[in-house]
Amino acid sequence: MTTSRIAGAPFARRAFMLGGAALAGLAAGGGRPRAAVATRARIVILGAGAAGLAMASRLAARLDGAEITLLDRRREHLYQPGFTLVAAGLRTPDYVISTTAEYVARGVTLVEERGAEIDPVAKVVTTDAGRRLPYDFLVLATGLTLDYAAIEGMDVARIGQDGLGSVYAGPAQAEATWRAMSAFADRGGTAIFGRPETEMKCAGAPLKYAFLTDDTLRRRGNRTRAELIYNAQTTSLFSVPIVAEKVRMLFGERGIKVNHSHVLKAIDPARRIATFETAQGRKEFGYDFINVIPPMRAPEVVRNSPLRWQSGPWAGDGWAEVERHTLRHVRFPEVFAVGDIAGVPKGKTAASVKWQVPVAADHLVATIEGKQSDSRYDGYTSCPLITRVGRAMLVEFDYENNLTPSFPGVIAPLEELWISWIMKEVGLKPTYLAMLRGRA
Amino acid sequence: MKELDVSVFLAVFEEMLGNWLWIGLGAAALALVALVYVLFRDGGLRPRRLVWSEVVALAGGVAAVLVMQQVTHSGFRDIGGPIDWVLGIAIFAAGAAVTLVAAYAVLGLARRLA
Ligand SMILES: Cc1cc2nc3c(=O)[nH]c(=O)nc-3n(C[C@H](O)[C@H](O)[C@H](O)COP(=O)(O)OP(=O)(O)OC[C@H]3O[C@@H](n4cnc5c(N)ncnc54)[C@H](O)[C@@H]3O)c2cc1C
Numbered sequence: 233m234t235t236s237r238i239a240g241a242p243f244a245r246r247a248f249m250l251g252g253a254a255l256a257g258l259a260a261g262g263g264r265p266r267a268a269v270a271t272r273a274r275i276v277i278l279g280a281g282a283a284g285l286a287m288a289s290r291l292a293a294r295l296d297g298a299e300i301t302l303l304d305r306r307r308e309h310l311y312q313p314g315f316t317l318v319a320a321g322l323r324t325p326d327y328v329i330s331t332t333a334e335y336v337a338r339g340v341t342l343v344e345e346r347g348a349e350i351d352p353v354a355k356v357v358t359t360d361a362g363r364r365l366p367y368d369f370l371v372l373a374t375g376l377t378l379d380y381a382a383i384e385g386m387d388v389a390r391i392g393q394d395g396l397g398s399v400y401a402g403p404a405q406a407e408a409t410w411r412a413m414s415a416f417a418d419r420g421g422t423a424i425f426g427r428p429e430t431e432m433k434c435a436g437a438p439l440k441y442a443f444l445t446d447d448t449l450r451r452r453g454n455r456t457r458a459e460l461i462y463n464a465q466t467t468s469l470f471s472v473p474i475v476a477e478k479v480r481m482l483f484g485e486r487g488i489k490v491n492h493s494h495v496l497k498a499i500d501p502a503r504r505i506a507t508f509e510t511a512q513g514r515k516e517f518g519y520d521f522i523n524v525i526p527p528m529r530a531p532e533v534v535r536n537s538p539l540r541w542q543s544g545p546w547a548g549d550g551w552a553e554v555e556r557h558t559l560r561h562v563r564f565p566e567v568f569a570v571g572d573i574a575g576v577p578k579g580k581t582a583a584s585v586k587w588q589v590p591v592a593a594d595h596l597v598a599t600i601e602g603k604q605s606d607s608r609y610d611g612y613t614s615c616p617l618i619t620r621v622g623r624a625m626l627v628e629f630d631y632e633n634n635l636t637p638s639f640p641g642v643i644a645p646l647e648e649l650w651i652s653w654i655m656k657e658v659g660l661k662p663t664y665l666a667m668l669r670g671r672a
Numbered sequence: 673m674k675e676l677d678v679s680v681f682l683a684v685f686e687e688m689l690g691n692w693l694w695i696g697l698g699a700a701a702l703a704l705v706a707l708v709y710v711l712f713r714d715g716g717l718r719p720r721r722l723v724w725s726e727v728v729a730l731a732g733g734v735a736a737v738l739v740m741q742q743v744t745h746s747g748f749r750d751i752g753g754p755i756d757w758v759l760g761i762a763i764f765a766a767g768a769a770v771t772l773v774a775a776y777a778v779l780g781l782a783r784r785l786a
Contacts (some may be wrong), residue, residue, distance in 0.1 A: 622750030
């Protein structure tokens with residue numbers, strides 16, 4: 233294949249981070265139109281979220297005559313990075329809700345059913361409606377499942393009441409979380425934050441919400457009336473050590489107290505008590521506000537299939553066992569996994585999707601052509617780490633915990649900057665939508 | 673795949689602004705055409721008109737910065753480093769430049785301050 237290495241191409245990466253906003257005209261990544269590859273291959277894409285839609289658009293553009301089927305029962309499309317803005321009171325839920333159908337590329341068939349079973353030996357996906365979809369290539373793009381049930385006593389229906397928040401649960405719940413947080417910011421008290429011990433999407437989001445709560449309290453003049461506690465699941469605040477250190481310093485500055493190795497196990501919403509597993513056994517915390525982030529696992533269709541990791545840290549939660557640089561399944565070469573479902577270190581952001589999809593697509597197309605691709609994904613992940621309304625840190629990194637700034641020497645990754653905030657607030661969504669359409 | 677690609681940039685702005693992108697670009701093009709017309713018609717710049725257009729342009733620049741802050745829920749206190757100053761100045765300059773062209777063209781078409 234002629235495609236150059238995609239990961240580690242800072243110019244192209246800028247297109248995503250910059251979101252086309254405000255700065256000079258540096259943008260790249262879409263690639264030049266090239267001759268479409270003629271094929272009759274049957275390609276099934278399981279899941280039509282960020283990764284599935286982007287993959288469908290890209291394959292539709294690169295292949296001529298392929299039978300591409302997108303499978304997803306959910307009709308609405310959720311722009312999840314916007315949940316944080318909704319939960320900060322800056323956007324209404326309609327900001328994050330659109331429809332899947334509007335992003336489906338021409339030539340792609342959307343089947344509004346759920347994938348129920350995968351037989352990778354027979355190469356067939358069966359849907360919940362009993363439809364059998366034989367494939368030549370399968371792309372797993374199911375995202376992940378929020379396992380609220382794993383937290384004893386947790387009741388999603390109560391989000392927004394009695395100080396119970398959960399930004400992740402959905403657009404309406406993100407707004408309900410804002411109401412709960414805002415009420416807390418008016419009164420003060422104790423607020424508890426944390427994250428699950430499983431893999432999770434956007435690992436910066438729990439930190440962002442602690443910062444945003446601190447900011448809201450300060451704006452209302454009530455910071456001295458509140459105690460903010462961040463219960464980290466391990467001994468570190470973030471998987472990338474240099475970022476963890478920076479967050480530790482910022483938490484120190486803001487007076488956000490940190491406990492380590494605390495994992496939320498149970499909650500009593502009526503009595504406002506959260507129970508954490510700690511090195512010293514279970515410990516109860518009373519709260520006036522809490523942002524619950526549940527454990528995250530692979531959806532059952534993948535978790536119960538032979539495609540999951542068979543051993544090691546990702547086996548338990550059922551993530552797809554793919555080679556980390558190509559996203560190709562290690563045992564079933566005609567299967568790829570992109571987005572949150574991929575069992576790779578880091579990743580699990582929309583920004584990673586942007587970098588994974590062209591690589592996986594390139595390998596898939598190369599296989600159809602009987603060629604080899606040298607495209608490689610190096611684990612690029614990015615998280616505009618909001619530190620207050622108006623400022624963020626543009627944190628970008630790879631598998632090796634290297635910082636991979638898109639604008640080295642210009643936008644410092646570990647500085648709280650207005651420009652980084654602007655990228656998150658106005659640049660990210662249009663870039664994300666352009667990605668879904670295969671245009672970015 | 674690495675080369676700069678205007679189409680990506682355009683795609684992102686299209687997603688951001690929808691039809692306003694084309695309306696805005698159209699209005700800017702119109703103002704530019706009007707400016708060129710006025711310059712040709714008058715056989716050059718009219719100093720008094722230019723000075724007044726520059727005064728309006730200053731307001732346009734300030735307005736651009738304030739609108740950007742409004743849209744992004746932020747303010748001057750959020751400026752955190754040199755690049756933020758550069759960004760603020762760039763937004764000011766862009767707003768001022770667009771306003772300058774438009775103001776001069778409008779004044780010229782109205783044959784004011786000749
Ligand atoms: C609060 C929050 C903040 C975030 N902030 C950021 C951020 O700032 N920057 C960033 O880059 N990313 C951020 N993310 C992460 C980003 O949204 C995800 O990483 C991204 O959406 C992953 O795309 P995906 O396609 O893998 O999963 P999704 O977009 O979740 O889509 C998965 C799709 O698969 C479907 N599906 C599931 N099971 C099946 C099945 N059995 N059959 C058929 N279809 C199925 C689902 O219905 C869904 O439509 C954030 C996420 C959250 C929740």
